[in-house]
Amino acid sequence: METKVILTEKEMPTSWYNIQADLPEPLPPLRHPGTKEPTRLPPPLFPEALNEQEFSKERYIDIPEELQEIYKLWRPTPLIRAYRLEKALDTPARIYYKYEGVSPAGSHKPNTAVAQAYYVKKEGFKRVATETGAGQWGSALSMGCMFFGLELKVYMVKVSYYQKPYRRIMMETWGATVVPSPSEDTEVGRNILKKDPDCPGSLGIAISEACEDAFAHDDTKYSLGSVLNHVLLHQTIVGQEAKKQLEKIDAYPDIIVGCIGGGSNFAGVFLPFVKDKIEGKKPDLQIICTEPEACPSITKGPYTWDYGDVAGLAPIALMYTLGHTFVPPPVHAGGLRYHGMAPIICHLHKLRLVEARAEYQIPVFQAAVTFTRTEGILPAPEPAHAIKVVIDEALKCKEAGEKKTILLALSGHGHFDLAAYDSYLSGKLEDYEYPEEKVKEALTHLPKVQI
Amino acid sequence: METKVILTEKEMPTSWYNIQADLPEPLPPLRHPGTKEPTRLPPPLFPEALNEQEFSKERYIDIPEELQEIYKLWRPTPLIRAYRLEKALDTPARIYYKYEGVSPAGSHKPNTAVAQAYYVKKEGFKRVATETGAGQWGSALSMGCMFFGLELKVYMVKVSYYQKPYRRIMMETWGATVVPSPSEDTEVGRNILKKDPDCPGSLGIAISEACEDAFAHDDTKYSLGSVLNHVLLHQTIVGQEAKKQLEKIDAYPDIIVGCIGGGSNFAGVFLPFVKDKIEGKKPDLQIICTEPEACPSITKGPYTWDYGDVAGLAPIALMYTLGHTFVPPPVHAGGLRYHGMAPIICHLHKLRLVEARAEYQIPVFQAAVTFTRTEGILPAPEPAHAIKVVIDEALKCKEAGEKKTILLALSGHGHFDLAAYDSYLSGKLEDYEYPEEKVKEALTHLPKVQI
Numbered sequence: 001m002e003t004k005v006i007l008t009e010k011e012m013p014t015s016w017y018n019i020q021a022d023l024p025e026p027l028p029p030l031r032h033p034g035t036k037e038p039t040r041l042p043p044p045l046f047p048e049a050l051n052e053q054e055f056s057k058e059r060y061i062d063i064p065e066e067l068q069e070i071y072k073l074w075r076p077t078p079l080i081r082a083y084r085l086e087k088a089l090d091t092p093a094r095i096y097y098k099y100e101g102v103s104p105a106g107s108h109k110p111n112t113a114v115a116q117a118y119y120v121k122k123e124g125f126k127r128v129a130t131e132t133g134a135g136q137w138g139s140a141l142s143m144g145c146m147f148f149g150l151e152l153k154v155y156m157v158k159v160s161y162y163q164k165p166y167r168r169i170m171m172e173t174w175g176a177t178v179v180p181s182p183s184e185d186t187e188v189g190r191n192i193l194k195k196d197p198d199c200p201g202s203l204g205i206a207i208s209e210a211c212e213d214a215f216a217h218d219d220t221k222y223s224l225g226s227v228l229n230h231v232l233l234h235q236t237i238v239g240q241e242a243k244k245q246l247e248k249i250d251a252y253p254d255i256i257v258g259c260i261g262g263g264s265n266f267a268g269v270f271l272p273f274v275k276d277k278i279e280g281k282k283p284d285l286q287i288i289c290t291e292p293e294a295c296p297s298i299t300k301g302p303y304t305w306d307y308g309d310v311a312g313l314a315p316i317a318l319m320y321t322l323g324h325t326f327v328p329p330p331v332h333a334g335g336l337r338y339h340g341m342a343p344i345i346c347h348l349h350k351l352r353l354v355e356a357r358a359e360y361q362i363p364v365f366q367a368a369v370t371f372t373r374t375e376g377i378l379p380a381p382e383p384a385h386a387i388k389v390v391i392d393e394a395l396k397c398k399e400a401g402e403k404k405t406i407l408l409a410l411s412g413h414g415h416f417d418l419a420a421y422d423s424y425l426s427g428k429l430e431d432y433e434y435p436e437e438k439v440k441e442a443l444t445h446l447p448k449v450q451i
Numbered sequence: 452m453e454t455k456v457i458l459t460e461k462e463m464p465t466s467w468y469n470i471q472a473d474l475p476e477p478l479p480p481l482r483h484p485g486t487k488e489p490t491r492l493p494p495p496l497f498p499e500a501l502n503e504q505e506f507s508k509e510r511y512i513d514i515p516e517e518l519q520e521i522y523k524l525w526r527p528t529p530l531i532r533a534y535r536l537e538k539a540l541d542t543p544a545r546i547y548y549k550y551e552g553v554s555p556a557g558s559h560k561p562n563t564a565v566a567q568a569y570y571v572k573k574e575g576f577k578r579v580a581t582e583t584g585a586g587q588w589g590s591a592l593s594m595g596c597m598f599f600g601l602e603l604k605v606y607m608v609k610v611s612y613y614q615k616p617y618r619r620i621m622m623e624t625w626g627a628t629v630v631p632s633p634s635e636d637t638e639v640g641r642n643i644l645k646k647d648p649d650c651p652g653s654l655g656i657a658i659s660e661a662c663e664d665a666f667a668h669d670d671t672k673y674s675l676g677s678v679l680n681h682v683l684l685h686q687t688i689v690g691q692e693a694k695k696q697l698e699k700i701d702a703y704p705d706i707i708v709g710c711i712g713g714g715s716n717f718a719g720v721f722l723p724f725v726k727d728k729i730e731g732k733k734p735d736l737q738i739i740c741t742e743p744e745a746c747p748s749i750t751k752g753p754y755t756w757d758y759g760d761v762a763g764l765a766p767i768a769l770m771y772t773l774g775h776t777f778v779p780p781p782v783h784a785g786g787l788r789y790h791g792m793a794p795i796i797c798h799l800h801k802l803r804l805v806e807a808r809a810e811y812q813i814p815v816f817q818a819a820v821t822f823t824r825t826e827g828i829l830p831a832p833e834p835a836h837a838i839k840v841v842i843d844e845a846l847k848c849k850e851a852g853e854k855k856t857i858l859l860a861l862s863g864h865g866h867f868d869l870a871a872y873d874s875y876l877s878g879k880l881e882d883y884e885y886p887e888e889k890v891k892e893a894l895t896h897l898p899k900v901q902i
Contacts, residue, residue, distance in 0.1 A: 002460050003523035009453050072454035073531065073827055080524065084598075102553050104827040106866065143827050147535075169869040172876050173823050372624050376524055376555040376594050415557065415866045418620040425623050 003083065005096075005245040007076035013240040014063055016233045019271045019344060021059035022278055027229070027347055031316040033307060036449050039315055045214050045222040047119040053230040061233065063115075064122075070114050070147050071237065074103040079245035082408075084374040086394070093397035094251070095390060097408040098242040098269060101377065105170075107412030108265050109140030109225055112234035117144035120221045127151040127220040129213035131181065131206030134160050134334045134416075135167025137225035142174035153220075155181035155189075155209040158201035166416060181206040188212050202327070203337075204310025211313060226262025227308060227342045235268025242407060243272050251405050252282065255393055258409035259385040260289040260298070260356075261335040263342030266386075269409035271344075274353055287354045288393075289345065290385040292364075294432035295328035297321055297341045298349055298356040300439070305449040306340055316447050319346040323442025329432035331361050332420035333381040339442070357389055360431045364388045365424035368414070378421070380414040454534065456547075456696040458527035464691040465514055467684045470722045470795060472510035473729055478680070478798055481766040484758060487900050490766055496665050496673040498570040504681040512684065518569050521598050522562070522688065525554040530696035533859075535825040537845070544848035545702070546841060548859040549693040549720060552828065556621075558863030559716050560591030560676055563685035568595035571672045578602040578671040580664035582632065582657030585611050585785045585867075586618025588676035593625035604671075606632035606640075606660040609652035617867060632657040639663050653778070655761025662764060677713025678759060678793045686719025693858060694723050702856050703733065706844055709860030710836040711740040711749070711807075712786040714793030717837075720860035722795075725804055738805045739844075740796065741836040743815075745883035746779035748772055748792045749800055749807040751890070756900040757791055767898050770797040774893025780883035782812050783871035784832040790893070808840055811882045815839045816875035819865070829872070831865040 020027060029038035041051050053061060063071070082095040100108035120128055128150055132138030138154040145152040154176050161168055161180035171178050181201045182189035186209040192199050199205075214222035224231065246252055256273055258266030266289050276282040291298060298320045306321040308314035321340040322328075328337040348354045361381070368384035370391065371377070379387060390408045397404050414421065423429045471478060483490035492502050504512060514522070533546040551559035571579055579596055581603070583589030589605040596603040605627050612619055612631035622629050632652045633640035637660045643650050650656075665673035675682065697703060707724055709717030717740050727733040742749060749771045757772040759765035772791040773779075779788040799805045812832070819835035821842065822828070830838060841859045848855050865872065874880045 001520065003520065004460060006457060006459055008457055009455060069452060069454065069534075070827075083520075104829065104864075146824055147827065165873065166866075166869040169873040169876070170829065170866075173820060173829055173869075173872050174827075175824055369624060373597055373626055376521075376598065376625075378555065378621065378624055413555075415617075415621075418617040418624075421624050422616065422620040425620070 003081055005079040005248055007241060007244060009072050011244060012068065012071065012076050013237050014068060015060035016063060017236040017240055017272045018056055018058055018061055018233055019274065020057050020229065022275050023347070024278060024351060027343060028318040031305065031449055033313055033316055036316065036447065041315065045211060047123045047125070047221055049119040049123065050116065050230045053233055054228060063237070064118060067115055067118050075237065076241045077102055079242055082375055085371060088370065088374045089391065089394050089398065091394040091398040092401060092403045093394040093406055094403065095394060095406045095408060096246070097410040098238060099377065099410045100238060101410065101413035105140040105143055106415060107136060107140065107380065108235060108238060108268060109137055110143055111237055111268065112225065112231045112264065113140040113144030114147055115234040116223045117141070117148045117150055121148040121150055125219055125221050127153065127217060128223050129153045129210040129220055130223045131155045131203060131210045133157050133203050134164055135171065136335055138176070138178070139167050139170045139174070140225070141223055142171040142176035145176065146174045152176040153213060154178045155183060155206040157181055157203060157206050158199070181209050183209060186212045202310065207309045208311045208313060226264040229344060231264050232267040232271065232342055232344055235264045236271050238268040239270060239272035242269060253285065253407040254404040255286040255288065255406045257288045257290065257386045257389045257393070257406065259336060259382045259411070260291050260341060260345065261338050261382060263345040265409055265411040267342060267345055269407070274348060277353055288357060288389055289354060290357050290359055290389050292331045292333055292336050292385065293358045293360045293434055294331045295322065295337050296358040296434055297339060298346070299358040300434060302443065303346060303350060304446060306446050308340060316449060317343045319343050320349070322439045323445055325445045326439055326442035329435060331432060332417065333361065333385060335382040336385065359385050359388050362424070362429055362431050365421070365429060367391050369424070378414045379410060380412040381417050381420055383409065383411045454532055456530040456699055458692060458695060460523050460527070462695060463519065463522065463527050464688050465519060466511035467514060468687040468691055468723045469507055469509055469512055469684055470725065471508050471680065473726050474798070475729060475802060478794060479769040481768055482756065482900055484764055484767055487767065487898065492766065496662060498574045498576070498672055500570040500574065501567065501681045504684055505679060514688070515569060518566055521565050526688070527692045528553055530693055533826055536822060539821065539825045540842060540845050540849065542845040542849040543852060543854045544845040544857055545854065546845060546857045546859065547697065548861040549689060550828065550861045551689065552861065552864035556591045556594055557866060558587060558591065558831065559686060559689060559719060560588055561594055562688055562719065563676065563682045563715065564591040564595035565598055566685040567674045568592070568599045568601055572599040572601055576670055576672050578604065578668060579674050580604045580661040580671055581674045582606045582654060582661045584608050584654050585615055586622065587786055589627070589629070590618050590621045590625070591676065592674055593622040593627035596627065597625045603627040604664060605629045606634060606657040608632055608654060608657050609650070632660050634660060637663045653761065658760045659762045659764060677715040678791070680795060682715050683718040683722065683793055683795055686715045687722050689719040690721060690723035693720060704736065704858035705855040706737040706739065706857045708739045708741065708837045708840045708844070708857065710787060710833045710862070711742050711792060711796065712789050712833060714796040716860055716862040718793060718796055720858070725799060728804055739808060739840055740805060741808050741810055741840045743782045743784055743787050743836065744809045744811045744885055745782045746773065746788050747809040747885060748790060749797070750809040751885060753894065754797060754801060755897060757897055759791060767900060768794045770794050771800070773890045774896055776896045777890055777893035780886060782883060783868060784812065784836060786833040787836065810836050810839050813880055813882050816872070816880060818842050820875070829865045830861060831863040832868050832871055834860065834862045
């Protein structure tokens with residue numbers, strides 16, 4: 001009985017899959033935050049190669065060899081059959097999980113972090129600036145920059161900087177410089193600190209600081225860990241591997257489940273499969289994303305134009321959004337607290353190729369503990385949202401007596417999220433209702449875009 | 452260029468290798484702590500199968516199929532070529548590391564934890580009691596007991612219970628009950644608390660509590676995470692895999708390096724190779740273990756009879772020891788703070804088949820950061836002791852122009868040890884000299900054994 005499906009390094013995909021080549025309708029363009037006209041990504045912020053990838057229609061984009069060598073430190077990642085979970089649920093469904101927690105940073109984030117660092121280096125730049133909340137993205141990029149000898153400055157939301165020192169130390173061990181945001185190092189930061197020296201910071205402020213830093217230094221580029229097309233592109237190595245692994249055992253998913261914050265983990269897994277659905281090869285493939293009930297952009301937000309960032313400096317995208325000024329309740333799945341959603345995922349949802357669900361965090365943690373106590377792996381709170389849906393679907397299969405094949409995107413382990421588990425296990429975890437009034441208010445601040 | 456050598460599940464070893472079949476001289480027997488006569492392990496504490504394995508002379512002992520299925524959740528583990536470290540050191544040496552950090556607990560400990568849980572279950576018992584310091588062993592055994600539906604009670608040293616809550620939460624997530632030791636749950640604990648309600652606890656006290664618990668409950672067995680022969684036996688799956696992996700690329704190590712606390716990680720890797728040295732197939736194989744300068748049992752301790760535990764309740768073994776009452780300085784590599792050493796390793800050292808070195812923790816962390824900044828993986832402080840020696844040996848190869856093949860036992864990641872890295876990076880880390888006077892004092896308390 002084989003538990004894992006393993007690929008050799010020679011079987012690792014050598015190109016990323018670009019969904020833009022196969023979309024039934026093209027993606028609406030990004031719009032400039034000032035002029036509201038169709039725009040590229042701001043060139044001073046992004047390397048040229050990433051700007052090209054952002055809008056490319058090429059179906060496959062080669063992964064540079066130097067980058068493949070780095071991927072091989074932890075890739076191909078295992079595809080694991082969840083025999084023990086299936087048995088505990090007494091379901092005829094076959095559940096497979098693609099596990100990205102084996103990367104040195106413990107999640108899928110390094111797949112794009114090392115790619116972005118590669119292009120920054122290749123185009124002759126020396127520094128990168130980025131923001132991070134709890135530190136998941138900052139640590140992946142710290143590792144990415146380390147591999148290419150790039151300096152990295154991370155603006156870390158101040159409250160996390162002090163409350164969650166471990167990710168900060170990880171970033172420093174890989175060689176990054178980390179400052180609490182708002183900081184004295186940018187004008188944005190200084191202005192905020194003048195008015196409120198005790199400001200706890202926010203992801204919006206940290207983004208503004210990182211962008212100002214990159215604008216102010218000719219040798220510096222900015223880097224974003226999700227949402228954008230090129231980020232999703234880099235993550236498709238995950239789904240392509242999963243597809244090859246399932247082919248090896250003559251399997252194909254009936255259902256694919258992933259969590260969405262900015263959308264890169266989910267997209268990385270399902271994009272290479274949605275192609276088959278578009279082409280009619282697997283028309284009944286169910287592709288389900290899950291988000292927190294406390295921050296339900298796809299399930300409750302309107303499909304409209306909004307800024308990608310809280311400060312209104314980033315390009316405007318057509319997406320499901322709760323309003324760029326919306327501040328979600330403090331659910332433990334920090335990676336899912338984003339007001340909008342990757343435009344590619346929104347577009348595919350609008351085209352009815354993807355469906356979405358929202359989940360409360362208490363049943364999500366219940367599902368996470370069920371997973372930990374059957375499969376042994378303790379998942380991060382973000383993919384635990386997907387585990388909840390996988391369990392629901394597997395129980396439906398039990399009722400219906402259906403042998404469906406379910407593929408779970410298990411984006412990372414929860415070794416840095418144990419305080420959240422403690423809260424759940426001791427019965428202290430709270431749930432947050434959908435903050436309808438706050439969202440209504442935030443939606444009054446949408447940019448006006450005329451098409 | 453291949454970075455990792457991967458084995459399929461079908462290539463995973465199906466038996467453990469028992470060095471006792473191939474020792475040039477047999478291992479001296481254990482002695483009873485009371486009578487001082489040759490003894491087995493106390494049967495009320497250990498399952499019969501483990502007691503048999505402890506003294507078996509069979510060369511290969513089958514790994515039960517049910518256990519193989521669990522190993523497959525993370526095994527075979529990768530063997531990785533450290534190209535980037537080699538390049539940074541500009542060495543002609545070829546460095547390979549066998550990485551156990553991909554297990555759900557993040558170390559090699561689950562290899563024996565799941566095996567011990569299996570035999571407890573198989574022999575009809577329902578509960579396990581154990582002790583843990585910082586929580587590495589306790590968390591591995593929590594996972595092990597979870598797989599077999601066994602209850603687990605972990606006595607966790609009180610100071611760690613409160614200072615390092617993350618491992619405690621991990622244990623609870625896997626379903627274990629964890630209490631701070633000394634506890635009110637045992638007579639030993641109650642007596643200590645009566646005298647000193649604020650007692651911070653020690654590993655010695657926790658062992659005594661766990662043993663009392665197992666003695667007091669007919670349905671309960673005790674479990675130990677290192678030192679004993681059967682524990683080392685279970686870890687040999689690691690070295691057998693590494694040997695197969697190296698064979699696949701026509702390589703054989705000239706040097707094997709591992710850290711030693713109780714010795715199970717190091718033994719797991721080198722025992723399948725030392726056989727070749729004993730048989731004269733590879734007489735010049737260098738096998739090097741490293742320990743902290745602050746707790747240098749092999750390099751500075753006498754080879755003599757001593758209790759395995761601080762309380763003097765465990766069997767007496769012939770080993771290198773600093774005295775069972777010796778309390779080592781608080782180096783960050785908590786897993787290496789043991790007064791004695793696995794009798795098998797001591798015996799092989801006495802037979803000059805293994806050599807030993809002691810290292811200070813500051814250069815050890817320097818080596819760990821070099822590794823993190825080249826290979827990407829952030830190692831635990833324990834195997835960082837081995838990395839220090841690997842770098843020394845690789846630099847010797849550079850000087851001599853020798854293309855030696857070096858195998859490193861990388862037993863786990865350091866995601867739970869980031870406070871130690873912070874201390875090092877901020878220049879606050881202190882070194883501890885060998886506490887000669889304390890050891891001298893402790894050595895006056897050795898048991899008197901007449902042979």
